[in-house]
Amino acid sequence: MEQNLYAVVYCLQNMYASPSLILLYSIIDIMASLNRAQQHEYVDKDDFISWVDQYLLPGSALDCSAIDLYSARCAILHSMSAESSMSVRGKARKIYHAIGDGDARKLQLSIESRQDNAVAIHIDNLYKALKEGIVKYAQSISNNSKMEGVVLSRMEKLLTIMSIDSMDKYLKNKNPNKLPQFPENPISL
Numbered sequence: 001m002e003q004n005l006y007a008v009v010y011c012l013q014n015m016y017a018s019p020s021l022i023l024l025y026s027i028i029d030i031m032a033s034l035n036r037a038q039q040h041e042y043v044d045k046d047d048f049i050s051w052v053d054q055y056l057l058p059g060s061a062l063d064c065s066a067i068d069l070y071s072a073r074c075a076i077l078h079s080m081s082a083e084s085s086m087s088v089r090g091k092a093r094k095i096y097h098a099i100g101d102g103d104a105r106k107l108q109l110s111i112e113s114r115q116d117n118a119v120a121i122h123i124d125n126l127y128k129a130l131k132e133g134i135v136k137y138a139q140s141i142s143n144n145s146k147m148e149g150v151v152l153s154r155m156e157k158l159l160t161i162m163s164i165d166s167m168d169k170y171l172k173n174k175n176p177n178k179l180p181q182f183p184e185n186p187i188s189l
Contacts, residue, residue: 004030008023008024009127012127018080020123021123024126024127024130026077028051029073031051031130032050032052034137034154035054045070048069049070052066060125061125061128062126062129063121064121068092068093068095068119071084071091071093072084072092072095082094082096082118087117087118093117093119094116094117094118095118095121096118097121098121098123102122104120105120108120
């Protein structure tokens with residue numbers, strides 16, 4: 001997960017909006033998959049929405065709903081656009097993403113002047129909310145030994161590519177009580 005977050009930072013630093021969004025929405029999917037009910041074999045829309053409502057949106061600077069984010073995830077991952085089948089049917093708002101020094105408030109004013117059923121968010125705010133959501137999630141599962149066991153079992157199945165040297169360092173420094181440390185967003189908000 002840490003590599004994915006570093007990749008997001010790299011993309012943001014270089015103004016690669018599309019890869020940033022692909023990574024961000026994929027990471028949310030991964031977190032939802034880890035958090036899904038024990039009897040759920042595969043992650044689904046409800047798992048995504050649940051994780052976002054519990055961990056990503058509370059306390060964030062995002063002015064959108066979990067269903068809006070799920071719709072944006074579908075739009076980005078399936079067609080690299082702001083429009084998904086859910087937004088077309090009026091079940092969610094489209095999300096337009098500002099990046100770098102782009103001003104989400106000005107983008108929102110533009111959306112409102114066109115009377116578009118959409119909301120503007122800044123990618124930096126999505127990154128920050130995700131990072132904080134992951135920390136909240138780690139804290140919550142550390143207090144629930146049953147869920148922690150399920151999540152750790154699922155994490156063992158995550159794709160990991162690591163050199164032998166990196167694995168040795170990891171094993172020497174492994175501390176199960178340490179919360180994850182994520183890169184700071186290098187782009188000022």
